[in-house]
Each structure stands twice: as C-alpha cells, then as structure tokens.
Amino acid sequence: MFNARMKPHGGIRPYSHKSLTREIAIRPLATPRRLIIPLRQHTGPAAVPIVAEGESVAAGQLIAEARERMSAPVHSALSGVVTSVTTGDQGCITIKVSDQQSPAPRLTAAEGLSETQTMLSFIEQAGIVGMGGAMFPAADKIRMSLRYPIETLIVNGGECEPYLTTDDRLMREQGSLSSAVSAICRPLPRPSRSISASKITKPKPSPGLTSSAGRRITSRW
Known part of the structure; x- marks a missing residue:
C-alpha cells in the first residue's frame, strides 16, 4: 500500500496564468432573456420537475425535486414563465425571463x-x-x-x-x-x-x- 508520508515524484506543474484576471473585480452579469436549467447538476440521479410549460415561477423557486439519495433539488435563478420541460439525466427546464423579478418565499425547516x-x-x-x-x-x-x-x-x-x-x-x-x-x-x-x-x-x-x-x-x- 502506498505510504501517505512519502511525497510522490513527477506530475505536471502547469503555469497558473492567474495574473490575467487576479486584479479584475467581480461584476454582475446582465439579466438574460432565457434560462436553460439542467436537472442534473450533481453526482446522483437527476431532479424531477414539479413545474409545467406555461407556469410562472419566482426567483429562487423550487422547480425540480430530489427524490433519490445523492440527488439535489433545482431552483429557478430568476422569475419568468416556463417554456419547456424535458426529463432525465439530459433534461432541463427552459424559462423565459420576466422584466419584473419577484423572490420566492424563504426556506423553512420543520419545528x-x-x-x-x-x-x-x-x-x-x-x-x-x-x-x-x-x-x-x-x-x-x-x-x-x-x-x-x-x-x-x-x-x-x-x-x-x-x-x-x-x-x-x-x-x-x-x-x-x-x-x-x-x-x-x-x-x-x-x-x-x-x-x-x-x-x-x-x-x-x-x-x-x-x-x-x-x-x-x-x-x-
């Protein structure tokens, strides 16, 4: 078994190139007109959609549930109207973003x-x-x-x-x-x-x- 106390030799040490962006401040992106949100953004099974085409959603609203272990729920980043829903590992929810943005209710935990x-x-x-x-x-x-x-x-x-x-x-x-x-x-x-x-x-x-x-x-x- 490999002795963890030993330092392995070799490997690749690429140039970092971090100077290209290190001194550039974070800035917000412009609001997009459309969101395409994948249902599988995690290691486990894809989340299951709980919204339908034509439904309005709020920013931060739950749009797909995790129903199996190692899965994760998916939320809408912005308010809008759902224009298409596909399921499975390659599935996604497409949302036409609204001009007016409204937040979803805050998360709550059981008492x-x-x-x-x-x-x-x-x-x-x-x-x-x-x-x-x-x-x-x-x-x-x-x-x-x-x-x-x-x-x-x-x-x-x-x-x-x-x-x-x-x-x-x-x-x-x-x-x-x-x-x-x-x-x-x-x-x-x-x-x-x-x-x-x-x-x-x-x-x-x-x-x-x-x-x-x-x-x-x-x-x-």
Whole structure:
C-alpha cells in the first residue's frame, strides 16, 4: 500500500496564468432573456420537475425535486414563465425571463429539530453541492462526516486550477461573508478550530476572512 508520508515524484506543474484576471473585480452579469436549467447538476440521479410549460415561477423557486439519495433539488435563478420541460439525466427546464423579478418565499425547516438538523435541512433544501468535479450534495457529505469527530474545519481557498481566480476574488472582496458562512457551518461538525487555507501566490487575503476563520495558512503547492 502506498505510504501517505512519502511525497510522490513527477506530475505536471502547469503555469497558473492567474495574473490575467487576479486584479479584475467581480461584476454582475446582465439579466438574460432565457434560462436553460439542467436537472442534473450533481453526482446522483437527476431532479424531477414539479413545474409545467406555461407556469410562472419566482426567483429562487423550487422547480425540480430530489427524490433519490445523492440527488439535489433545482431552483429557478430568476422569475419568468416556463417554456419547456424535458426529463432525465439530459433534461432541463427552459424559462423565459420576466422584466419584473419577484423572490420566492424563504426556506423553512420543520419545528422541533436540533440546530444541526435544522442547518442540514436548509442545506438540503437549497440544493447545495460541491463545486469540484464530483458535485456531491453537501448535506449527504456532512451527514457522513458527523459519524466521526472533526478537529479542524478548513476553509479551502487553494484554487489550484490554472486560470481560475474566483475564490481569490471572493476572499478579497467578500471575505466577511465567507467567514460568516464558515461560522454558520461550525455547529455541524463542531470542530475545535477553523483555518483559512490559501496558496502563497495569494498574498492579499481579506482581513475579515483571516480573523474570523481562526488563522490562515499558506502552501506553495
């Protein structure tokens, strides 16, 4: 069996090219005229549509339910009218975006749940999934982690992929928001400490992120 203490040799170290966008601030996109929303944006089975052609939907409204394990619900990003619905792994819901935008009602959790179960309910209802290649539903991953004692919560801002600087900009522009999310998630695994982790090539962390996450570590990798 491979000894994890050994550092593997070889591999590819591509140029990062992050200087192309590192100093460009985040800006909102223009509102599109049409949304095409895939039903499978996660590792498990596709979500099941609960809206029909011609139906009006609000921004943030649930439009497809998760009915199997490792699936995740899907919501409309904007208000509009559903123009087509297809099902299955390649299915999607198409929405003609309205000029007037109205938000959907806020998420609610059942009464009598513990703090941990309430937070898991919100994460599951929101359809939050991992942003890596596997896109595992976050609620499923957290439930599995609760079986074990968690000592450290790591806010991973490494962003190793070439060209990408999204995490870098988010930590620099909205570090306090990132820290707030970290603080909200702390009751789930109940770690004894939390760490903001980034690469040495990111020399400008948000002061709010550094202080709220506990401490910051950097890596050359």
